[in-house]
Amino acid sequence: MPEIHIKNLKKAFGDLVAIDDLTIDVKDGEYLTILGPTGAGKTTLLRLIAGLTDQTSGSIFIDGKCVDDLPPERRKVAFLSQTYSLFPHMDVWENTTFGPIARGWNPEQVEIIGREMLEMVHLYDRKDAYPSELSGGMQQRNALARALSADAKILLLDEPLRALDARLRLDLRYELKQLSKDMGMTTIHVTHDQEEALTISDRILVLRDGKVIQSGTPKEIFNKPAIPFIHHFVGEANFISGKLLEVGDEYSIIVDDDGHKYRTQKTDIKPGSRVVTGIKTEFTLMTKDIWESEDINNFTGSIERILFLGRFSDFEIKLDNGEIVHARLPGYQANKFEDGDKVNIHYSPQRLLVFPEPEGGIKKALEMV
Template identity: 40%
Template sequence: MTDAATTTAPTAVPHGVPSASGSAATVELRDLRRTFGTTVALDGLDLSVRPGELLALLGPSGCGKTTALRMLAGFEHPDAGQILVDGEDVTGVPAHRRDAGMVFQSYSLFPHLNALDNVAFGLRMRKVRPEQRRARAAELLELVGLPDKGDRYPHQLSGGQQQRIALARALALRPRVLLLDEPLSALDAKVRLTLREEIRRLQQELGITTLFVTHDQEEALSMADRVAVMRAGRLEQCAAPAELYGRPATAFVAEFVGTMNRLAGRLVDGRTAVEALGRRLPVDGEAPEGPEVDVLIRPEAVRLAADPEGTARVTAAAFLGAVTRLTVQLPDGTDIKADLPGHDAAALAPGARLTVSLPDRAVLVAARAA
């Protein structure tokens, strides 16, 4: 039953009720390494989480993000490296003494217990008095917006309600660190949106240090104080959402977070500038071996102008609410995406001829795609 319960260590407080102190912990993962047979799950991961922040681990399947989270929880053990919480090395500490609460994608509620007893389960294991654990469970149900669902069993609750119960159970023992393993991926889009806002509100209200694993870019960017993008067991970049999107450190981050166009370019001026679409632009960061490279441009940065004599043409338009995404075919047959406000896009229907240009600023470049 270890995975289903909150993995929080005992705290010496009056009457056995966990205190509220210590919830804003510092977490450090130092040079974590883990292999499973011939598969390298973590390859020297270094990561620090600040007190009280929500940090999202984002990356493709198999990048090591869930392995890192399970190591912090104590469910997996590294082959090498250290895990520190508030400067204390907990690498060898068993899961039930890690002082971490974990919420799983699958909810992991006990089907034979009602919502109140599910929330109070960890307190019961700590021998907290019945009246105190009932009061604490009722307080948590109120906190997650389900004060009238205490007598309901898991099968009587919706997916979103079950996940709220799982969150309340993880918070019942006031852990120093909250770990969320893709907790919203099993929910439908509307419930997912509501619940991610609720989780963020609770996390900020409680000030608890939180690690959130997700493969959903929008989820990570909208919820997290910082996002750590992982690839093949290593950290590519850890930054605030705006910086991650606007100034990605690597080509992988640039293409994994949001939508990115690749345009054919040629390095010049000793690889400090690149020529593309008739413009010479400074290179942002380190350039790969060239001279032929790809220039990485966000759809909103592409500039379009209607031109009956233009050599590019619109091939498709997709309404996305505030913007319309146009697919534009360049003279060499390359398709790129361009985001325009709806009223501007209206004049560029599929079939329209136009000219394409780039903004006058430094750009990321990557090795030419095969």
């Protein structure tokens, strides 16, 4: 039985539909992230599950029981917001044990849970400090300890790392996942950060305009994106629009609007249809030797711009046919290239994913909200 079952959930604010007929199951112990651009409805969904706002229609079940009429405190969910909202006049210990005391637990139980939670987030030795005396990361851990001491089985995290320094986020996102797994929690984590989602999730749900546009493991979302938008949002991709010419057992052939042909992955789409094909910049092969090859997926061009990112560099290449494409290379390969270098670009057919052409064209489909 799924821990959380959401059925035909809808939330409208006047004419604006924030959540549009969502049906989702979350398994017991699963770490699910909800990924999407600003305005996708991520936070609204979390608030609906927590009971902080009422749905327009549809139902939410937790542990098989409908919670539509239950107030937040009786849903057995812990909610951690972006801004932590610690009580500024209470110290770490008082903030952490606020919930258990309010629920009338006996002092011994309060002592045990408070200590256990603070030890878990490595803050027990700072239990007398006030929020203003803590760093952002410590405040975040204090808020987490407080959320966990609610004795809930479900953890709802609304961009829990957003207010933190970029470098600290890298360390804490891993800790967050470990903690949730160690406690056997079922977690729903909202984020707009695709790298965060890839690295911590059992499953990712991509949300846009209040609808689920794909649900899958990080590997599925990255390697088999459902639509061009996801191909470009999780990682970054180069796209070509054209017509599907041939569909073979191993490859397909696409012809772009200038008449150039490309060999792509095989597809179920009917030949003759308008399609787009896209390859992730990580898989766009760039070399210094110009291949003397007849291969139609082979191009020459020159480097227009290099962005050093440490582990990677991102390259912008102007192909001899005028197209601008991007490639991402790991550091040890990237340092062989300079601005203006003539390069060879190759698209491996299996990496050129094929999609039906989105309504209004590829450019519109990739526009960020």
